[in-house]
Amino acid sequence: MNDERFFTRLAVKTDAMQGTGERAPARLKSRLYSALVAEQAASGPLLSLPATKAAGRPLCVFEHLLQVVPAGERVTSMNPCRVCHARVLAEHFESPPIYWPHCPYVAFRRG
Protein backbone atom coordinates (compact mmCIF):
# COMPACT_ATOMS: atom_id res chain seq x y z
CA MET A 1 0.00 0.00 0.00
CA ASN A 2 1.51 3.32 -0.88
CA ASP A 3 2.10 6.02 1.68
CA GLU A 4 -0.38 8.48 0.19
CA ARG A 5 -3.24 6.03 0.51
CA PHE A 6 -2.20 4.93 3.98
CA PHE A 7 -2.16 8.46 5.36
CA THR A 8 -5.28 9.57 3.53
CA ARG A 9 -7.22 6.64 4.97
CA LEU A 10 -5.73 7.07 8.42
CA ALA A 11 -6.66 10.77 8.44
CA VAL A 12 -10.25 10.01 7.44
CA LYS A 13 -10.51 7.33 10.09
CA THR A 14 -9.15 9.47 12.90
CA ASP A 15 -10.25 12.99 11.99
CA ALA A 16 -11.13 15.05 15.07
CA MET A 17 -13.76 16.93 13.04
CA GLN A 18 -15.97 13.90 13.56
CA GLY A 19 -15.40 14.18 17.31
CA THR A 20 -12.83 12.60 19.56
CA GLY A 21 -14.89 12.25 22.71
CA GLU A 22 -12.09 14.14 24.39
CA ARG A 23 -13.15 16.63 27.05
CA ALA A 24 -11.52 19.92 27.85
CA PRO A 25 -10.11 20.06 31.38
CA ALA A 26 -12.40 21.86 33.85
CA ARG A 27 -9.46 24.16 34.66
CA LEU A 28 -9.36 25.28 31.05
CA LYS A 29 -13.12 25.87 30.89
CA SER A 30 -12.82 27.98 34.03
CA ARG A 31 -10.01 30.02 32.52
CA LEU A 32 -11.92 30.45 29.27
CA TYR A 33 -14.97 31.70 31.11
CA SER A 34 -12.93 34.11 33.23
CA ALA A 35 -11.12 35.44 30.14
CA LEU A 36 -14.32 35.92 28.15
CA VAL A 37 -16.18 37.70 30.95
CA ALA A 38 -13.13 39.90 31.64
CA GLU A 39 -13.09 40.79 27.94
CA GLN A 40 -16.80 41.60 28.01
CA ALA A 41 -16.41 43.70 31.17
CA ALA A 42 -13.50 45.60 29.65
CA SER A 43 -15.73 47.05 26.95
CA GLY A 44 -18.55 48.17 29.26
CA PRO A 45 -20.86 46.92 31.99
CA LEU A 46 -22.13 43.35 31.95
CA LEU A 47 -25.83 42.65 31.79
CA SER A 48 -27.08 43.48 35.28
CA LEU A 49 -27.77 40.66 37.70
CA PRO A 50 -31.52 41.41 37.95
CA ALA A 51 -31.74 41.35 34.14
CA THR A 52 -29.76 38.12 34.05
CA LYS A 53 -32.16 36.57 36.53
CA ALA A 54 -35.15 37.91 34.63
CA ALA A 55 -33.79 36.19 31.50
CA GLY A 56 -34.24 32.91 33.35
CA ARG A 57 -30.65 32.30 34.37
CA PRO A 58 -30.24 31.55 38.07
CA LEU A 59 -27.67 33.39 40.19
CA CYS A 60 -25.20 32.01 42.68
CA VAL A 61 -25.44 33.00 46.33
CA PHE A 62 -22.97 35.88 46.01
CA GLU A 63 -24.58 37.24 42.88
CA HIS A 64 -27.94 37.01 44.62
CA LEU A 65 -26.59 39.06 47.54
CA LEU A 66 -25.27 41.72 45.18
CA GLN A 67 -28.56 41.79 43.38
CA VAL A 68 -30.61 42.51 46.52
CA VAL A 69 -28.26 45.16 47.90
CA PRO A 70 -29.70 48.57 46.98
CA ALA A 71 -26.47 49.70 45.38
CA GLY A 72 -27.62 50.60 41.91
CA GLU A 73 -27.11 49.34 38.37
CA ARG A 74 -23.35 49.90 38.38
CA VAL A 75 -22.77 47.39 41.18
CA THR A 76 -25.13 44.77 39.79
CA SER A 77 -23.33 44.96 36.46
CA MET A 78 -19.96 44.19 38.02
CA ASN A 79 -18.35 40.78 37.86
CA PRO A 80 -18.12 39.40 41.42
CA CYS A 81 -16.37 36.26 40.13
CA ARG A 82 -13.27 38.39 39.69
CA VAL A 83 -12.80 38.50 43.46
CA CYS A 84 -14.35 35.12 44.29
CA HIS A 85 -12.18 32.33 45.66
CA ALA A 86 -14.22 29.81 43.62
CA ARG A 87 -12.72 31.25 40.44
CA VAL A 88 -9.16 30.99 41.76
CA LEU A 89 -9.66 27.40 42.89
CA ALA A 90 -11.41 26.38 39.67
CA GLU A 91 -8.70 27.84 37.46
CA HIS A 92 -6.04 25.78 39.21
CA PHE A 93 -7.67 22.50 40.24
CA GLU A 94 -9.62 19.93 38.25
CA SER A 95 -11.93 19.19 41.18
CA PRO A 96 -12.00 22.31 43.33
CA PRO A 97 -13.81 22.12 46.67
CA ILE A 98 -16.67 24.42 45.67
CA TYR A 99 -20.23 23.25 45.90
CA TRP A 100 -22.84 26.02 45.89
CA PRO A 101 -25.53 26.03 43.25
CA HIS A 102 -25.52 28.08 40.06
CA CYS A 103 -21.80 28.89 40.18
CA PRO A 104 -20.46 28.42 36.63
CA TYR A 105 -17.18 27.12 37.96
CA VAL A 106 -18.99 24.30 39.76
CA ALA A 107 -20.85 23.50 36.55
CA PHE A 108 -17.60 23.23 34.58
CA ARG A 109 -16.33 20.68 37.08
CA ARG A 110 -19.49 18.60 36.72
CA GLY A 111 -19.76 19.05 32.97
Added chain:
Amino acid sequence: MQSDTPSGAESVVSPAVPPGDALASEEGALLAAVLKKDRKATAEFVSRYADPVYGYVSQRLAPRADLTEDLVQEVFLVALGKLDTFAGQSSVLGWLLGIARHKVEDLYRARLREPEPLSAVEHASRPGPVALPDFDERIDRARAQEKTRRILERLPEAYGLALLWRYWEKRSTKEMAAQTGKTEKAMERLLSRARAHFRRLWEGELGP
Protein backbone atom coordinates in the same frame (compact mmCIF):
# COMPACT_ATOMS: atom_id res chain seq x y z
CA MET B 1 -22.37 41.25 3.67
CA GLN B 2 -21.64 39.37 6.83
CA SER B 3 -19.77 36.13 6.65
CA ASP B 4 -19.34 33.11 8.89
CA THR B 5 -15.99 32.36 7.34
CA PRO B 6 -13.05 33.51 9.45
CA SER B 7 -10.85 35.93 7.55
CA GLY B 8 -8.72 34.10 5.03
CA ALA B 9 -10.66 30.88 5.38
CA GLU B 10 -11.47 28.90 2.28
CA SER B 11 -14.41 27.25 3.90
CA VAL B 12 -15.73 26.48 7.30
CA VAL B 13 -15.25 22.82 8.09
CA SER B 14 -18.29 20.67 8.65
CA PRO B 15 -19.07 19.99 12.28
CA ALA B 16 -20.19 16.61 13.50
CA VAL B 17 -23.56 18.03 14.59
CA PRO B 18 -25.87 19.02 11.74
CA PRO B 19 -27.50 22.41 12.20
CA GLY B 20 -31.24 21.82 12.40
CA ASP B 21 -33.82 24.60 12.76
CA ALA B 22 -34.31 24.03 16.47
CA LEU B 23 -30.60 23.89 17.11
CA ALA B 24 -30.00 27.00 15.02
CA SER B 25 -32.60 29.01 16.87
CA GLU B 26 -31.32 27.79 20.23
CA GLU B 27 -27.79 28.71 19.21
CA GLY B 28 -28.98 32.09 17.95
CA ALA B 29 -30.62 32.83 21.28
CA LEU B 30 -27.48 31.84 23.15
CA LEU B 31 -25.27 34.04 20.97
CA ALA B 32 -27.66 36.97 21.32
CA ALA B 33 -27.44 36.61 25.10
CA VAL B 34 -23.64 36.47 24.99
CA LEU B 35 -23.64 39.63 22.88
CA LYS B 36 -25.79 41.29 25.54
CA LYS B 37 -23.00 40.36 27.97
CA ASP B 38 -25.15 37.94 29.93
CA ARG B 39 -22.45 36.22 31.99
CA LYS B 40 -24.48 33.03 32.48
CA ALA B 41 -24.92 32.73 28.73
CA THR B 42 -21.17 33.13 28.36
CA ALA B 43 -20.70 30.25 30.79
CA GLU B 44 -23.09 28.13 28.74
CA PHE B 45 -21.21 29.07 25.56
CA VAL B 46 -17.99 27.74 27.12
CA SER B 47 -19.70 24.62 28.47
CA ARG B 48 -21.24 23.79 25.14
CA TYR B 49 -18.30 24.32 22.80
CA ALA B 50 -15.09 23.92 24.78
CA ASP B 51 -15.00 20.11 24.49
CA PRO B 52 -15.22 19.78 20.68
CA VAL B 53 -12.87 22.72 20.07
CA TYR B 54 -10.40 21.28 22.56
CA GLY B 55 -10.66 17.82 20.94
CA TYR B 56 -9.89 19.26 17.51
CA VAL B 57 -6.99 21.47 18.61
CA SER B 58 -5.56 18.76 20.81
CA GLN B 59 -5.39 16.31 17.89
CA ARG B 60 -3.93 18.86 15.49
CA LEU B 61 -1.24 19.89 17.98
CA ALA B 62 -0.35 16.39 19.16
CA PRO B 63 3.38 17.05 18.69
CA ARG B 64 3.01 20.30 20.67
CA ALA B 65 0.40 19.33 23.25
CA ASP B 66 1.81 22.01 25.56
CA LEU B 67 0.32 24.71 23.30
CA THR B 68 -3.22 23.29 23.18
CA GLU B 69 -4.80 25.19 26.07
CA ASP B 70 -3.39 28.58 25.04
CA LEU B 71 -4.59 28.08 21.49
CA VAL B 72 -8.09 27.07 22.59
CA GLN B 73 -8.25 30.23 24.67
CA GLU B 74 -7.19 32.30 21.64
CA VAL B 75 -9.96 30.69 19.59
CA PHE B 76 -12.63 31.66 22.11
CA LEU B 77 -11.34 35.21 22.46
CA VAL B 78 -11.27 35.68 18.68
CA ALA B 79 -14.79 34.23 18.49
CA LEU B 80 -16.05 36.63 21.14
CA GLY B 81 -14.58 39.56 19.21
CA LYS B 82 -16.26 38.43 15.97
CA LEU B 83 -19.52 37.22 17.44
CA ASP B 84 -21.48 40.11 15.98
CA THR B 85 -20.36 39.07 12.47
CA PHE B 86 -21.74 35.55 12.83
CA ALA B 87 -24.71 35.36 10.47
CA GLY B 88 -25.88 31.83 11.19
CA GLN B 89 -24.98 30.38 7.79
CA SER B 90 -23.11 27.55 9.49
CA SER B 91 -23.43 26.04 12.94
CA VAL B 92 -21.64 27.83 15.76
CA LEU B 93 -19.43 24.81 16.23
CA GLY B 94 -18.47 24.81 12.54
CA TRP B 95 -17.63 28.49 12.82
CA LEU B 96 -15.51 27.95 15.94
CA LEU B 97 -13.69 25.05 14.31
CA GLY B 98 -12.98 27.29 11.32
CA ILE B 99 -11.32 29.82 13.61
CA ALA B 100 -9.43 27.01 15.34
CA ARG B 101 -8.25 25.69 12.00
CA HIS B 102 -6.74 29.05 11.13
CA LYS B 103 -4.97 29.29 14.46
CA VAL B 104 -3.59 25.77 14.00
CA GLU B 105 -2.36 26.56 10.49
CA ASP B 106 -0.69 29.75 11.73
CA LEU B 107 1.24 27.59 14.12
CA TYR B 108 2.17 25.01 11.45
CA ARG B 109 3.43 27.81 9.22
CA ALA B 110 5.55 29.34 11.95
CA ARG B 111 7.04 26.05 13.14
CA LEU B 112 7.76 24.63 9.70
CA ARG B 113 9.53 27.79 8.58
CA GLU B 114 12.27 26.93 11.04
CA PRO B 115 15.08 24.67 9.82
CA GLU B 116 14.85 21.05 10.92
CA PRO B 117 17.17 20.00 13.72
CA LEU B 118 20.00 17.75 12.51
CA SER B 119 18.90 14.91 14.81
CA ALA B 120 15.63 14.60 12.93
CA VAL B 121 17.38 14.36 9.58
CA GLU B 122 19.83 11.76 10.87
CA HIS B 123 17.04 9.70 12.34
CA ALA B 124 15.19 9.71 9.07
CA SER B 125 18.18 8.40 7.17
CA ARG B 126 17.81 4.98 8.79
CA PRO B 127 16.71 2.43 6.22
CA GLY B 128 12.98 1.76 6.25
CA PRO B 129 11.20 -1.54 5.63
CA VAL B 130 10.80 -2.56 2.01
CA ALA B 131 7.06 -3.29 2.20
CA LEU B 132 4.59 -2.38 4.86
CA PRO B 133 1.25 -4.06 5.43
CA ASP B 134 -2.04 -2.48 4.52
CA PHE B 135 -3.80 0.02 6.71
CA ASP B 136 -6.06 -2.16 8.79
CA GLU B 137 -9.58 -0.76 8.34
CA ARG B 138 -10.84 -3.04 11.09
CA ILE B 139 -9.01 -1.08 13.76
CA ASP B 140 -11.68 0.85 15.64
CA ARG B 141 -11.78 4.62 15.50
CA ALA B 142 -10.91 5.27 19.14
CA ARG B 143 -7.92 2.93 19.00
CA ALA B 144 -6.73 4.42 15.74
CA GLN B 145 -7.01 7.94 17.20
CA GLU B 146 -5.10 6.94 20.30
CA LYS B 147 -2.36 5.15 18.40
CA THR B 148 -2.01 8.02 15.94
CA ARG B 149 -1.71 10.52 18.76
CA ARG B 150 0.92 8.43 20.56
CA ILE B 151 3.01 8.21 17.40
CA LEU B 152 2.64 11.90 16.55
CA GLU B 153 3.85 12.74 20.04
CA ARG B 154 6.97 10.64 19.49
CA LEU B 155 7.88 12.06 16.09
CA PRO B 156 10.18 15.05 15.70
CA GLU B 157 7.92 18.10 15.89
CA ALA B 158 8.38 19.13 12.25
CA TYR B 159 7.42 15.64 11.04
CA GLY B 160 4.25 15.50 13.11
CA LEU B 161 3.08 18.97 12.14
CA ALA B 162 3.87 18.41 8.46
CA LEU B 163 1.87 15.18 8.38
CA LEU B 164 -1.09 16.76 10.18
CA TRP B 165 -1.08 19.70 7.83
CA ARG B 166 -0.79 17.56 4.70
CA TYR B 167 -3.22 14.75 5.49
CA TRP B 168 -5.54 15.90 8.28
CA GLU B 169 -5.89 19.48 7.03
CA LYS B 170 -5.64 18.28 3.42
CA ARG B 171 -3.17 20.91 2.24
CA SER B 172 -1.16 20.23 -0.88
CA THR B 173 2.62 20.04 -0.75
CA LYS B 174 2.69 23.09 -3.01
CA GLU B 175 0.55 25.15 -0.61
CA MET B 176 2.62 24.06 2.38
CA ALA B 177 5.83 24.97 0.58
CA ALA B 178 4.51 28.38 -0.43
CA GLN B 179 3.35 29.18 3.07
CA THR B 180 6.58 28.21 4.76
CA GLY B 181 9.01 29.68 2.24
CA LYS B 182 10.44 26.26 1.34
CA THR B 183 10.71 24.76 -2.12
CA GLU B 184 8.17 22.13 -3.07
CA LYS B 185 10.96 19.61 -3.30
CA ALA B 186 12.18 20.40 0.20
CA MET B 187 8.64 20.03 1.54
CA GLU B 188 8.22 16.70 -0.25
CA ARG B 189 11.50 15.48 1.25
CA LEU B 190 10.33 16.50 4.71
CA LEU B 191 7.02 14.71 4.19
CA SER B 192 8.73 11.65 2.85
CA ARG B 193 10.96 11.36 5.91
CA ALA B 194 7.98 12.04 8.16
CA ARG B 195 5.89 9.33 6.50
CA ALA B 196 8.70 6.79 6.74
CA HIS B 197 9.30 7.54 10.40
CA PHE B 198 5.58 7.43 11.22
CA ARG B 199 5.08 4.12 9.48
CA ARG B 200 8.04 2.51 11.18
CA LEU B 201 6.49 3.49 14.51
CA TRP B 202 3.03 2.38 13.35
CA GLU B 203 4.34 -1.07 12.55
CA GLY B 204 6.12 -1.21 15.88
CA GLU B 205 9.60 -1.26 14.42
CA LEU B 206 10.88 1.42 16.79
CA GLY B 207 9.04 0.31 19.90
CA PRO B 208 5.62 -0.69 21.22
